[in-house]
Amino acid sequence: MSEGDPTRAGPTGSIPGGDGDDxxxxxxxxxxxxxxxxxxxxxxxxxxxxxxxxxxxxxHEQSIAKFGLRSLLPDSVRLVMGPGCPVCVTNMPEVDEAVALAEDGVTVATYGDMLKVSGTAKSLDDARSEGADVRVVYGAQDAVELAEDLDREVVFFATGFETTAAPTAAAIKADPPENFSILSAHKYIPPAMDIVAEMPDTEIDGYLAAGNAAIITGHGIFDDIVDRHGLPVVVGGFEPLDILAGLVKLLEHIRDGEETVENAYPRCVTEAGNRVAKEQLWDVFEAVDGEWRGIAHIPDANLELREEYAAHDARERFDIDPSALREASASQHLQECICGDIMAGTADPTDCPLFGEECTPAEPVGACMVSSEGTCKIWQEYGGRPEL
Amino acid sequence: MSEGDPTRAGPTGSIPGGDGDDxxxxxxxxxxxxxxxxxxxxxxxxxxxxxxxxxxxxxHEQSIAKFGLRSLLPDSVRLVMGPGCPVCVTNMPEVDEAVALAEDGVTVATYGDMLKVSGTAKSLDDARSEGADVRVVYGAQDAVELAEDLDREVVFFATGFETTAAPTAAAIKADPPENFSILSAHKYIPPAMDIVAEMPDTEIDGYLAAGNAAIITGHGIFDDIVDRHGLPVVVGGFEPLDILAGLVKLLEHIRDGEETVENAYPRCVTEAGNRVAKEQLWDVFEAVDGEWRGIAHIPDANLELREEYAAHDARERFDIDPSALREASASQHLQECICGDIMAGTADPTDCPLFGEECTPAEPVGACMVSSEGTCKIWQEYGGRPEL
Amino acid sequence: MCLGVPGEIQEIDGHEAVADFWGVERRVRLDIVGDAVEEGDYILNHVGYAIRKIPESEVEQTMELFETMLDADPEDMLTDDVMEELEANSGAPAAGAQEEGDDDDLLEELGIDV
Amino acid sequence: MCLGVPGEIQEIDGHEAVADFWGVERRVRLDIVGDAVEEGDYILNHVGYAIRKIPESEVEQTMELFETMLDADPEDMLTDDVMEELEANSGAPAAGAQEEGDDDDLLEELGIDV
Amino acid sequence: MNDTASDEEERITLTHGTGGQATRDLVSETLTAGFEDAGDALVGLADFDDGAVLPVGDKKLVVTTDTHVVQPPFFPGGDIGRLAVSGTVNDLAVMGATEVRGLTSGVVVEANYPREKLERIADSMAEACREADAPVVSGDTKVMGNGELDGITINTAGVGVAEHVTPDSDLSPQDVIIVTDTIGEHGIALLAEREGIDFEADLESDVQPVNDLLAAVLEVGGEAVTAMKDPTRTGLAGALNEMARKSEVGIEVTDERVPVTGDVTGAGELLGLDPYQIANEGVAILGVEPTAAEPVLAALRDHPKGENAAAIGKAIDDHHGRVVLDTGIGNRYMREPSKEAVPRIC
Amino acid sequence: MNDTASDEEERITLTHGTGGQATRDLVSETLTAGFEDAGDALVGLADFDDGAVLPVGDKKLVVTTDTHVVQPPFFPGGDIGRLAVSGTVNDLAVMGATEVRGLTSGVVVEANYPREKLERIADSMAEACREADAPVVSGDTKVMGNGELDGITINTAGVGVAEHVTPDSDLSPQDVIIVTDTIGEHGIALLAEREGIDFEADLESDVQPVNDLLAAVLEVGGEAVTAMKDPTRTGLAGALNEMARKSEVGIEVTDERVPVTGDVTGAGELLGLDPYQIANEGVAILGVEPTAAEPVLAALRDHPKGENAAAIGKAIDDHHGRVVLDTGIGNRYMREPSKEAVPRIC
Ligand code: SF4
Ligand code: SF4
Ligand SMILES: [Mg+2]
Ligand SMILES: [Mg+2]
Ligand SMILES: [Mg+2]
Ligand SMILES: [Mg+2]
Ligand SMILES: [Mg+2]
Ligand SMILES: [Mg+2]
Ligand SMILES: [Mg+2]
Ligand SMILES: [Mg+2]
Ligand SMILES: [Mg+2]
Ligand SMILES: [Mg+2]
Structure with a gap:
């Protein structure tokens, strides 16, 4: 595709650079x-x-909203987003740690989405506004290169699910410089699916599992979920047709009462997943209990650096003291945020009285409005579920 | 005088605030x-x-130029300025020390006139432009207060003749905070008058001595100069009438061949001077040999902090290393500067080919163009010796 | 940040490669891609790391999956004819905006009655 | 920086005082003034330090000095009359610019011929 | 670091400067609240249009201003100088003043800025001026201390004369919506350059003055050109929403009709950015009565700056104040971005 | 810190921003070297006047710009908002455009700036606008990151209509030189505030729009008002020198005729500053034909803003391009300051 070609052919879903037939x-x-x-x-x-x-x-939510897919669904199908936004579930005390480090003069590098996520008292963006050195990076490798270029401590505030944790692990294993360390807020999604499936108010008839996570872990990992909760799980890709096809499969299983795992994203996902990535992931991280913002305390769903990587673990390298930041109490608005219910599938953003009023992407109240993967933000940017 | 009174009555020379008769x-x-x-x-x-x-x-030069006094003098009287500008005679290595300190992260406070004085490679203003913390203060006391307010080392780059050294001494004796120190480039003027009087090309028939310096030291100090060089010395004040009156006296003595000291500034100057100021001056400082920029190496004409004040002597507190700054060689222009001849009374600024062309107050070449007490700057600002 | 973006490997240098993403090139790390990757291969990029090689055969498998799903239902409107038509179209994608004919065609396309 | 500026002491607080310099007030240190200073006294300020108290008597002495100098020469144009005139003027200083009469006066003062 | 007490003060944030709702709120609540509009303005401050329109004698004078703070000041395809001239020329042009009577230039530069860079910027302003036939008639230069300003900012204001004023508020249902060029290049090129994301593609800003192009449009379309707008900071989405809101119509846009280069969509996918929400400079949006749509498009495509012009949709008498996007798969609203991917893009 | 190599690059310095010869050199060598002047401008960029004059229909349009970077932004007697409006209104007015058709306002503010301060600044702009009967017709707001800008800058550009244009270059010998007010208050007040030199006197800036005052002047003086100028950054001395140079006359000034308040001279003596070289805003210098001098002075003194107006000298056919000061004791040239006591004064 030539650079000047003024069409949308590339981005409307073809694989780039190939010849006609693929x-x-x-x-x-x-x-x-x-x-x-x-x-x-x-x-x-x-x-x-x-x-x-x-x-x-x-x-998934991005594609659904961007292409208006919900407008294609019948009333008999309700498509909701669960705790699928790693930014949204990052807990306030985790943000507080990053802010405290930044305020102590450490360079904090992180994904752009993390900047506006509020901690107890302030966000990284607030800290930056006040003079702290906070950088946006495209990924872990860029943070490593930043550390190579700078003459001071660089902490990569690492967030994301297993798909994103695997690259972080790879960066750690590729012998980064001494002044590079990780503040991990990585999360592991299968335990959260378990928890949400069991929530009293949540009535889920099936999971459209995330293709990206399954690329790493393999779809075999969902067998337990099927067994434990009696639900079909279909792994889906992210293009509109992938999602629609995944929904066809999932709804068929629901219609037919089949409790099974099916892979509707075979061009990327296998049963065993990506062995190398999985190995590095579990070599560097271990799963520990932890709080997901707005959801629950979830067993084995937080990814912590193992002891042997203490040299690159910001929590080991620094004496992080965010206590001063914790004194501020949550704002009135934050108490009205129903992010948790939205992520549990029991409410839509439009059920929140603050949605689009007090809470906007420019001035987000809850974490769901911050990230480009947050349900509230996505609904806001793409106009939600319009009556068209 | 009311603040809104739109007249120049105050500044045209009356003593302020008094009632009519004084x-x-x-x-x-x-x-x-x-x-x-x-x-x-x-x-x-x-x-x-x-x-x-x-x-x-x-x-003196300020008043002479500002009020156009030279236009009142007959051709038979030539009024020149000697080494009367403490800024101009500050030596490059002294500036280098201040720049090195500033570049090492110390807050350097000094008189506004000092900012643009070039060291070997750069001025304090250059250092400030590059991010160093350089502050302009009204005097030593303001620098002390700055040190009290700031949580870091403050060095007062102290320049000026004995009149200005006395306040610096007072500041040192008034128990300044620990983080306050002095980088002294203070100079003592009588030895310089000796040197200039003896220069082969300099033919001085009499000195109009500076009233301010004499306030501190007393006019008795000039007796030796009279004796050694066979010249009359008249101490003059700074108002136009003071200067003209001083010149009347001095010219009378020249006419009459009287080798004597006369005080034409009795409202401020006494024979013994200001005993308290003199005591503090010599308690804190001692006179040592040193280089005056453009003039000569002069014995006992630099004022150095005595050992007992080492705690507030920047040269003792810090390991000042301006060697990196010394590598740059003086510019071509600087080599053409005739400041030294001007201060020795053997040339006028208009004799310098750079005057007003390559050398201006905005882009000074020599130190005489930097300070509001420098001959070149004064001639430039007030239009020199106009043919009116 | 969860985004996975497919790209074509252009050049490989140890653990690092340059990939083309719809004409835009960027470095990707190969540390965890898990398969042998060569120039010309497609990978899925996530935060600067290739997390998966996408074999062409499996791309076709996806296509077949869609077809199976639709074929499975004989009542479905999607016949082989339609499939063929779709495939034919895919060669000249979305260039419609550049090729309008005369005034009436444009207004008609936009649904404007004059 | 060599400037010495006369001012009138307004208020004293230990080693520090506030002085009035032609209507503008600023703090001055009294550490080295060398004389006892009271409110209403004149001092000479240099870089924020009073370096000299200026006794009124000595101000008059300066005036006398000027007179002596001029009187010493009988040919001088400055008579007692002139002195008196000067002193009279000093009460209404430099207000000329505010008090012009009519057009002709102004142009005349400025040396403009119409 | 500020203490908690001062944190409670309301403070300005980068979002206030992104040109969207937060900016409008700040401006209307704070910056213009006490201002009286010009009594005789045809388009005034309160209209939030690309420029103001004032009667002067028998002429309609268009006046506009923009301060350019773009970071980095040199970027692929242009620099702050070219941007500063283009931005104001285009603001005038989209109001109908394709003839620029005069620009003013207010340069603020940081002490220690390399003179050679300033010269390059000035040269590129001069070149853009020649391109737009727009003389700088009045200038001002200030220097701030080192550390007091990050490099350089340039304000340009402009005055031009319009025969036919084209505000952003005069769309009627059925008006055809045209964009004069591919969108998103400027914003994406800056983002890539600024964030040091080393796309090895030639992402280049297409910043340019388009008053000549719009003069050609007005020559053909005349009064049938009902509205023009500059889709700058808030991108195509922001501009269309503003036009819909002010004109009290809806706007319907077909995704596949919007011209976007492969590079821009590629970089957008890679970074998760929507080209519709990305800044442009050198692209205009037109509203044209149906009968004039084809001649206007033809005139655009005859001009070297309009080769990629396309009709992307139409104004409708439904969904007032909103933009409906037909994605080809489903429909959704196209929303104005509420914050900007790259704050210092213009 | 820069290394020696980069030190060799020529760099912009604060002096380049002080409005005197260094600024003129920078502007003419760098910033406008490649610019073409407007073909039909009556006064253009190359004239370095307070504003440009362009014919629009049968009217003479005056256009001007200034960016205000004053530090501190709040000072005794005013703030950056009042300054920004006054500065541009006065630039228009001294060109003869005492009727302001429109101002533009380009605000750039640092992230984290307190909103309350911004509101105070906006209020004070609005108030100055009412005072000058000058509407802001177009605005722009940008936010730079924390640390990227020291607080706030405001560019104002303005357009006005002049019946009789009063450039700074039209003095003839014998013209009477008048200043409309006491000089130096603005610069001295800022210096004192900025340097934290705690004068306990009420040194207050007298920044104000004087278009109403100059309208009164033009009503009485008409075409006999040959020149007007705004003695801002380079003070009275700079403005007079510029008028002498451009008009190819000399100017003779009598020290004691120049109105200066006691506070300003007092503070000047204390700091070693010459009130003639200190910035003003809200004072104008007029050149008036001899016969009109007295009526103009009378009109000035009848106006509350002109009570202290004074004739300070005259243009002469000698010492071309220079200003001769009669100090009462001797004569000397009054020189334009070549650097400014306080760089960020306007
Ligand atoms: S709209 Fe805002 S406050 Fe409401 S649930 Fe979403 S993030 Fe929370
Ligand atoms: S004009 Fe400049 S170069 Fe010449 S003597 Fe004076 S200071 Fe030196
Ligand atoms: Mg604009
Ligand atoms: Mg614009
Ligand atoms: Mg200006
Ligand atoms: Mg328009
Ligand atoms: Mg384009
Ligand atoms: Mg101006
Ligand atoms: Mg002005
Ligand atoms: Mg704007
Ligand atoms: Mg004028
Ligand atoms: Mg005044």
């Missing part, structure tokens, strides 16, 4: 219509409508 | 004319015209 349209409107028709048809046969289908990935 | 006009045009007539008359009777009268004070 340029596949995963955004093709007519196929989408056909899949939507299929969904409508299955929707008529569902045993206990509406069926609630939960996906657990911000990229 | 509001004396030291700038009265008609008295000035009478004194000028007197000078013209004496000028006609001078034994060996033109008589060269040297003053050694930037404030």
């Amino acid at each position: 340029e596949l349209q995963f955004r093709d409107p007519e196929k989408a219509e056909a899949l939507a028709d299929k969904i409508a048809e299955i929707g008529d046969d569902l045993p206990d409508p509406p069926a609630t289908v939960m996906h657990v990935c911000g990229s | 509001e004396l006009q030291f700038r009265d045009p008609e008295k000035a004319e009478a004194l000028a007539d007197k000078i013209a008359e004496i000028g006609d009777d001078l034994p060996d015209p033109p008589a060269t009268v040297m003053h050694v004070c930037g404030s």
Whole structure:
């Protein structure tokens, strides 16, 4: 594709650079219509409508909102987003630690989405406004290179699910400079799916599992979830057709009462996952209990650096003391935030009285409005579920 | 005088705030004319015209230039400025020390005039432009207060003749905070008057001595100069009438061949001077040999902190290393500067080919163009010796 | 930040490669891609790391999956003819905006009645 | 920086005083003034330090000095009359610019011929 | 670091400077609250348009201003000088004043800034001025201390004369919405350069003055050109929403009709950025009565700066104040970005 | 710290921003070297006047700009908002455009700036606008990151209409030189505030718009008012020198005729500063034909802003391009300051 070609051909879903016959349209409107028709048809046969289908990935929500996919679903299908935004579930005390480090003169590098996430008293963006050195990086490798270039301590505030933790692990294992360390707020998603599936108010009929996470861990990992909760799980990709196809499969299983795992993203996901990535992930991190913001205390769902990497663990290298930051009490508005319910699938952003009023991406109240993977932000940016 | 009174009554020379009868006009045009007539008359009777009268004070030059006094003098009287600008005679290595300290992260406070004085490689202003913390203060006391307010080392780069050294001494003796120290470039003027009087090309017929310095040291100090060089010395004040009156006296002595000291500034100067100030001055400082920029190496003309004040002596407190700054070689222009000749009374600024062209107050080449007490700067700002 | 973006490997240098993402090139690390990767291979990039090689065969498998899903239902409107038509279209993607004919065509396309 | 500026002491607080310099007030240190200073006294300020008390008597002495100098020469134009005139003027200093009469006066003062 | 007490004071944030709702709120609540509008202005401050329109004698004078704070000041495809001239020329042009009577230039530069860079910036201002046939008639230069300013800012104000004023508020249903060029290049090029994300593609800003292009549009379209707007800081999405809101119409846009280069969409996908929400400079949005749409498009495509012009949708009498995007798969609203990916983009 | 190598690059210094010869050199060598002047400008960029004059229809349009970077932004007697409006209104007015058609306002503010301060500044802009009967018609707001800007800068550009243009270059010998007010208050007040030199006197800036005052002048003086100028950054001395140089006359000034308050001279003596070289804002210098001098002075003194107006000298056909000061004791040239006591004064 030439750089000056003023068309949207590339980005509408073809794999780039290939010759004609492998340029596949995963955004093709007519196929989408056909899949939507299929969904409508299955929707008529569902045993206990509406069926609630939960996906657990911000990229899923992005695609759903960006392409207006909910407008294609029948009333008998309810598609909700669970705790799929790693930014949103980052706990305030974790942000406080990053802020405290930044205020102590350490260079804190992190993903752009993390800047506006509020800690107890302030966000990293606030700290930066007040003169702290906070940098946005594209990923762990860029943070390592920053540490190589700078003559001072660089802490990478590492957030994200297992897909993102694997690159962090790789960066740690690739012998980064001494002045580089990690403040891990990485999370592991399967235990959260367990917890949400068991929440009393949450009535999930099936999971559309996140393809990216499954790339690393393999879809075999969802067998336990199927067993424990009696739900079908379908692994789906992120293009509109991937999602619609995943929904077709998932709704078929719901209609047919099949408690099974199915891979609707075979071009990327296998049963065993990416062995190398998985190895590095678990070599560097171990799963420990921890609080997910707005959701719950979840066993084995936080990823902590193992002791042998203490030299690159910011919590070991520094005496982090965010206590001064904790004195401020949560604002009135924050107490009204229903992010937790939204992530548990029991509420939509439009159910929140602050949505689009007091709470906007420019002045977010809850974490769901901060990240481009947060449900509230996505609904706000793409206009939510419009009556069109 | 009310603040809104739009007249120049105050500043044209009366003593402020007094009631009518002590509001004396030291700038009265008609008295000035009478004194000028007197000078013209004496000028006609001078034994060996033109008589060269040297003053050694930037404030004298300021008044002379500002009020156009040279336009009142007959051709038989040549009024020149000697090494009367403490800024101009500050040596490059002294500036280098201040720059090195500033670049090492110390807060350097100094008089505004010092900012643009070039060291070997750069000025304090250059250092400030590059991020060093350099502050302008009104005097030593303000620098002390700065040190009290700041949580870091403050060095006062102290320049000036004995009049200015006395306040520095007072500040040191008034128990300043620990983080306050002095980088002394103070100078003592009588030895310089000795040196200049003996220079082969300099033919001085009399000194108009600086009233300010004499306030501290007393005019008795000039007896030796009279004895050694066979010259009359008249101590003069700074108002136009003071200067004209001083010149009348000095020219009378020249005409009459009287080698004597006379005090034409009795309202401020006594024979013994200001005993308290003198005591503090010599208690804190001792006179040592040193280089005056552009003039000469002069014995006992630099004022150095005595050992007992080492705790507040920047040269003792810090390991000042300006060697990196010394590598740059002086610019071509600087080599053409004739500041030294001007201060020795053998040249006028207009004799310098750079004057007003390559060398301006905005982009000074030599130190005489930097300070508001420098001859070149004064001539430039007030238009020199206009043919009006 | 969760984004996975497919790209084509252009050049490999040890653990690092340059990949082309729809004409835009960027470095990606190969530390955890898990498969042997060569120039010309497609990978999925996540935060600057290739996390998966995408074999062409599996791309086709996806396509088949969609077809299976639709074929499975004989009542479905998607016939082989339609499939063929879709595939034919995919060669000249979305260039419609550049190729308008005359005034009426444009207004018609936009649904404007004059 | 060599400047010496006369001011009138307004208020004394230990080693520090506030002095009035032609209507503008500023703190001055009294550490080295060398004489007992009271409110209402004149001092000469140099870089924030009073370096000299200026007794009124000596101000008059300066005036006398000027007179002596001029009187010493009988040919001088400055008579007692002139002195008196000067002193009279000093009460209403430099207010000329505010008090112009009519047009002709102004132009005349400025040396403009119309 | 500020203490907790001073944290409670309300403070200005980067979001206040992104040109969207937060900026409008700040401006209307704070910066213009006490201002009286010009009694005789045809378009005034309160209209928040690209420029003001004032009657002077028998002429309609357009006046506008923008301060350019772009970081980095040199970027692929241009620099702050070219941007400063283009920005103001284009603000005038989209109001209908394609003939620029005069620009003013207010340069503020940090002490210690290399003179050679300043010269390059000035040269590029001069070149853009020649390109736009726009003379700088009045200037001002200030220097701030080292550390008091991050490099350089340039304010340009401009005055021009309009025959036919094209505010952003005069769309009617059925008006065809046209963009004059591919969108997003400027913002993406800056983002890539600024964040040091080393895309090895040639992402270049297409910043340019387009008054000549719009003069060609007005020559053909005349009064049938009902509205023009400069989709700068808040991108295509922001500009369309503003036009819809002020014109009290809806706007319908078809995704696949919007011209975007492959590089921009590629970089957008890679960074998770929506090209519709990315800044432009050198692109204009037009509202054109249906009958004039084709001639205007033809005129645009005849001009070297308008080769990629496209009709992307139309104004509708529904969804007032909103923009509906047909994604080809489903429909959704196209929203104005509420914060900007890159704060110092213009 | 820069290394020696980069020290050799020529760099911008604070002196380049002081408005005197260094600024003129920088501007003419660098900033406007490649610019073409407006073909039909009556007064253009190259004239370095307070503003440009352009014909628009049958009107003469005056255009000007200034960026205000004053530090501190709040000072006794005013703030940056009042200064920004006054500065541009006065630039227009001294060109003869006492009727302001529109101002533009380009605010750049640092992230984390207290909103309350911004509000105070905006209020004071609005108040000055009302005082000058000058509407802000177009605005722009940008936010720079914390540490990227020292607080706030405001650019104002302005357009006005002049019946009779009063450039700074039209003095003739015998013209009477008038200043409309006491000089130096603005600069001295800022210096004192900025350097924290705690004068306990009420040194207050007299920054104000004087277009109303100059309208009164022009009503009485008409075409006999040959020149007007704003003695801002380089003070009375700078402005007079510029007028003498451009008009190719000399100017003779009598020291004792120049109105200066006791406070200003007192503070000047204390700090070793010459009130003639200190910035003003809200004072104008006029050149008036001899016959109109007295009526103009009378009109000035009838106006509350002109009570202290004074004739300070005259233009002469000698000492071309220079200003001769009669100090009462001797004569000397009054020189333009080549650097400024306080760089960020306007
Ligand atoms: S709209 Fe804001 S406050 Fe409400 S749930 Fe979402 S993030 Fe929380
Ligand atoms: S004009 Fe400049 S170079 Fe010449 S003597 Fe004076 S200071 Fe030196
Ligand atoms: Mg604008
Ligand atoms: Mg614009
Ligand atoms: Mg200016
Ligand atoms: Mg418009
Ligand atoms: Mg383009
Ligand atoms: Mg101006
Ligand atoms: Mg001005
Ligand atoms: Mg703008
Ligand atoms: Mg004028
Ligand atoms: Mg005044």
